[in-house]
Amino acid sequence: MNIGSQMLHALIILFAAIFTDNILLARFLGMCSFLSVSRQVKTAVGLGLAVVMVMTFTIALDWLAYRYILQPYAIEYFRFILFIIIIAAFVQFIEMVIERYSPILHQNLGIFLPLITVNCAILGASLFMVIRQYNLIEAISFGFGSGAGWMMAIVAMAGIRERLNNAKIPRGLQGPGITLIIAGIMALAFIGFTGVLSGR
Amino acid sequence: MSLRDRIWYPILYMAAITLISSAIIILFGSLTRQRVQDNQLIAFERAVLGALHIGEQELSSPSAIHTAYSTLIRKPDESSAGAFRFIKDDSLIAYALPLEGPGFWAPIKGIIGILADRKTVTGIAFYEQNETPGLGGEIVKSAFTEQFKGKILSDVDPALSIVPVSVVLDEHRVHAVTGATQTSTRLAEFMNETIVAWRNRMKREE
Amino acid sequence: MVRQKTGHVILAALWGDNPVFRQILGICSALAVTNLVLNTAVMGAAVIFTTALSSLTVSILRKWTPRIVRMMVEVLIIGFYVILFDQTLKAYWPDMSRNLGPYVGLIITNCIIMGRAEAFANGNPPGLSFVDGLFSGLGYACVLLCVAIIRELLGMGTLLGMQVPFFSTPLWDRWIIMVMPPGAFFTLAIIVWIARTIQPDKEPKKKVGI
Numbered sequence: 001m002n003i004g005s006q007m008l009h010a011l012i013i014l015f016a017a018i019f020t021d022n023i024l025l026a027r028f029l030g031m032c033s034f035l036s037v038s039r040q041v042k043t044a045v046g047l048g049l050a051v052v053m054v055m056t057f058t059i060a061l062d063w064l065a066y067r068y069i070l071q072p073y074a075i076e077y078f079r080f081i082l083f084i085i086i087i088a089a090f091v092q093f094i095e096m097v098i099e100r101y102s103p104i105l106h107q108n109l110g111i112f113l114p115l116i117t118v119n120c121a122i123l124g125a126s127l128f129m130v131i132r133q134y135n136l137i138e139a140i141s142f143g144f145g146s147g148a149g150w151m152m153a154i155v156a157m158a159g160i161r162e163r164l165n166n167a168k169i170p171r172g173l174q175g176p177g178i179t180l181i182i183a184g185i186m187a188l189a190f191i192g193f194t195g196v197l198s199g200r
Numbered sequence: 201m202s203l204r205d206r207i208w209y210p211i212l213y214m215a216a217i218t219l220i221s222s223a224i225i226i227l228f229g230s231l232t233r234q235r236v237q238d239n240q241l242i243a244f245e246r247a248v249l250g251a252l253h254i255g256e257q258e259l260s261s262p263s264a265i266h267t268a269y270s271t272l273i274r275k276p277d278e279s280s281a282g283a284f285r286f287i288k289d290d291s292l293i294a295y296a297l298p299l300e301g302p303g304f305w306a307p308i309k310g311i312i313g314i315l316a317d318r319k320t321v322t323g324i325a326f327y328e329q330n331e332t333p334g335l336g337g338e339i340v341k342s343a344f345t346e347q348f349k350g351k352i353l354s355d356v357d358p359a360l361s362i363v364p365v366s367v368v369l370d371e372h373r374v375h376a377v378t379g380a381t382q383t384s385t386r387l388a389e390f391m392n393e394t395i396v397a398w399r400n401r402m403k404r405e406e
Numbered sequence: 407m408v409r410q411k412t413g414h415v416i417l418a419a420l421w422g423d424n425p426v427f428r429q430i431l432g433i434c435s436a437l438a439v440t441n442l443v444l445n446t447a448v449m450g451a452a453v454i455f456t457t458a459l460s461s462l463t464v465s466i467l468r469k470w471t472p473r474i475v476r477m478m479v480e481v482l483i484i485g486f487y488v489i490l491f492d493q494t495l496k497a498y499w500p501d502m503s504r505n506l507g508p509y510v511g512l513i514i515t516n517c518i519i520m521g522r523a524e525a526f527a528n529g530n531p532p533g534l535s536f537v538d539g540l541f542s543g544l545g546y547a548c549v550l551l552c553v554a555i556i557r558e559l560l561g562m563g564t565l566l567g568m569q570v571p572f573f574s575t576p577l578w579d580r581w582i583i584m585v586m587p588p589g590a591f592f593t594l595a596i597i598v599w600i601a602r603t604i605q606p607d608k609e610p611k612k613k614v615g616i
Contacts, residue, residue: 021305025587026587027438027587028433028434028437028438028587028590029434029438029512030434031433031434031437032432032433032434032517074233075226075229077225077229077489077492077493078222078225078489079511080485080488080489080492080511080514081481081482081485081486081489081514084481084485084514084515088481118515118517118520119515120434120435120512120515120516121434123511123512123514123515124434124508124512124515127507127508127511127512128507128508130508131306131330131507131508132305132306132330133306133307170599170603171602171603172598172599172600172601172602172603173595173599173602176598177595177598177599177602178595180591180592180594180595180598181591181592181595183591184588184589184590184591184592184595185588187586187587187588187591188583188588191586191587191588209472210472210474210475213470213471213472213475213479214475214478214479217467217479217482217483218482221482221483221486224486224490225486225489225490225493228490228493229493232493232494232496232497235497235498236493236496236497236500239496239497239500240500243500328504329504330504330507335441335585335586337505378580378582379582379585379586
C-alpha cells in the first residue's frame with residue numbers, strides 16, 4: 001500500500017470510529033462512566049478530553065507492546081493483563097506530569113484520571129485493535145477516533161440530561177433508565193451515518 | 201515484628217503472585233497451543249469442503265474433516281491459478297478459490313467452490329470474519345451460504361451480485377443479509393474482484 | 407446461622423442488590439453480545455466463572471495481602487481467570503471464541519467483579535465469598551439473558567438459533583432494530599424500569615455531585 005491510500009484508510013478508520021462504529025453507542029463500551037458522569041456538560045467535557053488523550057496514547061503503547069513483546073514470544077494471551085497494566089501505569093504517569101507542570105489542567109482533568117483506568121472503552125479499543133490487525137497508524141487513528149466518538153456521545157448526553165432536570169419522569173425510569181432510552185435514540189440516530197462511508 | 205511489616209514484603213508478595221499465576225497461564229497456554237493451531241487448520245479445511253459441498257453430514261469430527269480433505273483436495277498448481285483442486289478418481293471435479301478482503305470491521309476470509317466448467321458455483325464458506333454477530337456475522341449461516349449453490353458466474357462483471365431482499369433473484373444473484381448492507385457490499389466487491397482475476401489468469405494459462 | 411447468612415447473601419445478590427438493577431454496573435462488557443441468546447449464555451458463564459473464583463481467591467489471600475498492593479493483586483487474579491477462560495474457549499470452542507471477539511477479555515474491566523472482590527471478598531471467609539461471587543454473577547447473567555431472549559425473539563424470530571412457533575413464521579415481521587445496538591439500550595431500559603418499579607426504594611435518594 002502506498003502512503004496516500006494508507007493515509008486515506010487511516011482517515012476512514014478515524015471517521016468510522018467516531019460515527020458508524022461509535023465505541024459507546026454501537027459497542028457499548030465505557031457505559032459505567034457514561035451513565036454516572038453525564039449529568040453536567042462541563043464534567044462530561046473534562047472526562048471526554050481525558051479519555052481522548054489516554055486512549056490515543058495507550059493504544060499506541062499497547063500496539064508496540066503487542067508487536068514487540070507478546071508476539072515474538074507467542075504469549076498473546078497475556079495481552080489482557082499487560083494492556084491493563086500499561087493503561088494504569090500511563091494514567092498514573094500522566095497524572096504526575098500534569099500535576100507538576102500544569103496545575104490548572106490538573107484541577108480540571110485530575111479528578112477524572114483515576115476513573116479512566118476502569119473505563120472499559122480504553123481496554124476495549126486496544127483489544128479491537130488486536131483483532132482487526134491494525135498497523136500502528138491505523139491503531140492511533142482508531143484510538144483517537146474512538147476517544148472522540150466517546151466524548152461526543154457523553155457530551156451530547158449531558159446536554160440532553162441537563163434539560164431533563166425539570167422533566168417529569170416515571171419513578172422507575174429515573175436515572176439510568178431514562179439515560180439508557182436516550183442512548184438508544186442516539187444510537188438510532190448514529191445508524192444514519194452508516195453508508196456515509198460506503199464509498200471506499 | 202512480623203514478616204508483614206517489612207518494607208519489602210509487598211514487593212515480594214506481588215512478585216510471588218505474578219510468578220505463580222504467569223507460570224500457570226504459560227503452562228496452560230502451551231498445553232492448548234497445539235489445539236488452537238489445529239482448530240485454525242480445521243476451520244480452513246472445513247470451509248473448503250463446505251464450499252464444495254462434500255459430505256456435510258458425516259463430516260462432524262475434526263479428524264474426519266482432515267482425512268477427507270487430505271484425500272480429496274490438492275494444493276493449487278499452475279493450471280488452477282491459485283485455486284485448490286477437488287480431484288476424484290484422477291479427474292478434476294471443482295476448484296476451491298480462496299477469497300480474502302476487507303469486511304465491515306475486519307478482514308473476511310472464505311472459500312468459493314466452482315465446478316470444473318468454471319461457471320457453476322458449488323457453494324461458499326467462510327473461516328474467518330469478525331462482523332457484527334447477528335448482522336454481518338450471518339454471512340456464515342446456511343440461510344445465506346446455501347443460496348450460492350448452483351448459481352452461474354456471469355460473463356460480464358459482476359460475476360455474482362449480492363442484491364437487497366427486495367430485488368428479484370436470477371441465476372447470477374443472491375440476496376444480501378438484511379441489516380448488513382456494509383458487509384454484503386464489501387463481500388460482493390472483493391469476491392467479484394477475486395473471481396474476475398482468477399478467470400483472467402485461467403484464460404492466460406490455456 | 408451460617409445457613410441463614412448464606413441464604414441472605416444469595417437473595418441479595420440475585421434480586422435486592424442485583425448489580426444491574428441497582429447500579430447498572432458492568433453492562434459494558436456484555437451488552438454487545440446480547441443479540442443472540444447462545445452468545446449471552448456463554449458470556450454469562452464466563453462472568454460467573456470469573457466472579458466466583460476471583461472472589462474465592464481474593465478471600466483466601468486476604469490475610470496475607472498488603473493493603474497497598476490490594477487493587478493490583480485483585481486485577482491480576484481477575485485477569486488470570488479471564489485468560490484461562492478465553493484460552494479454553496479458543497482451544498475447545500473456536501467458533502464461539504470468534505463470535506465473542508474482544509468481549510471475553512473485557513470482563514477484566516467489569517466493575518461487578520472488582521466490586522465484589524473489594525466490597526465482599528476482602529472481609530469475608532472464602533466459602534461465603536465464593537457463594538456471593540457465584541450468585542452476583544448469576545444475577546447479572548440472568549438480566550442479560552432476559553435482554554438476549556427479548557432481542558433474539560423479536561429481532562430474528564428465533565431462540566438459541568432454533569425456530570419458534572409464530573415468531574419464526576411469516577406472520578411475524580422481524581424487528582431488525584432489536585438486533586442492532588439501539589435494541590439493546592431500549593430492552594435494558596425497559597427491564598430496569600420494570601424491576602425498579604417493583605422493588606421498593608430502599609435507600610433515600612442521594613444527590614451525587616459528579
